[in-house]
Amino acid sequence: KANRKFHPEDSIVHVSGVDIGGGTLTVMAGPCSVESFEQLEGIAKSCRKSGAKVLRGGAFKPRTSPYAFQGLGVKGLDILTEVRQETGMPIVTEIMAPKYVELFSEKADIIQIGARNMQNFDLLKEVGQTKKPILLKRGLSNTIEEWLMSAEYIMSGGNENVILCERGIRTFETYTRNTLDISAIPAVKKLSHLPVVVDPSHASGLSYMVESLALAAVAAGADGLLIEVHNDPKHALCDGAQSLTPDQFDSIMHKLTALKNVM
């Protein structure tokens, strides 16, 4: 179902008034984790002003250490829906367990499957039973074929609203958090009709690189970007080193618009 052979034209995923795919560039931005209502509201308003169409924010966080901040959970989800109501921005947030699919279907506009759960097949089957747009991140060490098969799990259950997200893969290089696989964009575009977005924040782990990687992704044909923005990156509860300030995000948005205009 994800294969372009049987579906030659590009798919567009419709998310509460926002289109993802089909030649437009859709930017999703927001903090790694929802920390408070005030934090999320402030970031959302500035990102919206800069041109972001979707608000991101983690409520359930897949942290490497069990002692690290795990996210606000259901309370974080409630904050996201309050800020959506206030700003009109659709929200994308990560799910980690099949038992939460009903709750997320009710509250989120896009359900994110994180890199660490790309092959959580029970979770894929469960979200496949809904009609919600799903942002499917590529696993840390997964091939393009495995990634597309995970999309197939969701689509074969009846949910064809899948958006793929390249977020960097593990290589021998340790300077960056991951290595952005730019070639995955044209590869997936050739193999599949699904929209592809790129997450330059998790791909690099370094805020100063986000602009370069974002521009490169758009030049390579990405349909959208997922970018971490924080009001105070130094004190962020999660992923501060890769988070942009609202001003840095605004400057990148201007360059992205200029690039898109010459493409």
Ligand code: PEP
């Ligand atoms: C995230 O988007 O906050 C996240 C945890 O990303 P990934 O699953 O790509 O590591």
Ligand code: MN
């Ligand atoms: Mn993060």
